[in-house]
Amino acid sequence: MKTQFQGARRGALIILSASTFWTMDVSTSVAQTIYDAQVLTRMEFAPDQRVEVERVIEQSDKIMTQIFEKYGIDPEAKPDFDKLAAARHELQDLEALEKRAMKTIMTRKQFKYYLGLIQTTAANVIRATRNKP
Numbered sequence: 862m863k864t865q866f867q868g869a870r871r872g873a874l875i876i877l878s879a880s881t882f883w884t885m886d887v888s889t890s891v892a893q894t895i896y897d898a899q900v901l902t903r904m905e906f907a908p909d910q911r912v913e914v915e916r917v918i919e920q921s922d923k924i925m926t927q928i929f930e931k932y933g934i935d936p937e938a939k940p941d942f943d944k945l946a947a948a949r950h951e952l953q954d955l956e957a958l959e960k961r962a963m964k965t966i967m968t969r970k971q972f973k974y975y976l977g978l979i980q981t982t983a984a985n986v987i988r989a990t991r992n993k994p
Contacts, residue, residue, distance in 0.1 A: 894936040894937060895936075895940060895982075895985055895986055895989055896925070896936055896982065896986060897982070898975075898978040898979050898981075898982040899978070900914065900918065900975060900978060901914065901915065901918065903978060904971060904974060904975065904978075906971070910966055910967065910971075913966045914963065914966055914967075917959060917962045917963060917966070918959075921955060921958075921959045924955050924958075925952075925955060928948050928951045928952060928955065929948070931948070931951075932944050932945075932947050932948040934948065939989060939990075939992075940986050940987075940989045940990045941990065942990035942991075945986070945990070956979070960976075960979075963975055
């Protein structure tokens with residue numbers, strides 16, 4: 862089951878990280894939901910890195926929002942396993958895209974920590990699909 866959610870961030874999902882999906886503005890993205898890996902608040906970056914990481918996360922959030930809208934996923938609601946499973950391939954593609962971009966920006970140590978954040982976030986989302994409201 863874990864592999865089904867590797868794309869969910871996001872960060873993400875990044876599960877990831879980060880976008881607020883569905884019928885919401887990009888301004889009301891996934892940040893501060895269970896899907897947010899909180900990369901920007903949990904990691905330290907040089908000023909130039911931060912700008913690039915913010916750019917990648919913003920782009921991921923836009924795409925994540927589109928995916929969530931397409932599959933009727935509400936980032937503010939309890940994660941719905943069936944809906945996330947239906948969106949799995951698109952979320953995994955987004956995660957891979959984001960990881961490639963982050964790898965070019967981050968140091969090895971930062972990237973390793975980033976991967977841990979993404980993995981923890983995905984595990985939290987999976988766990989939440991199993992818990993009663």
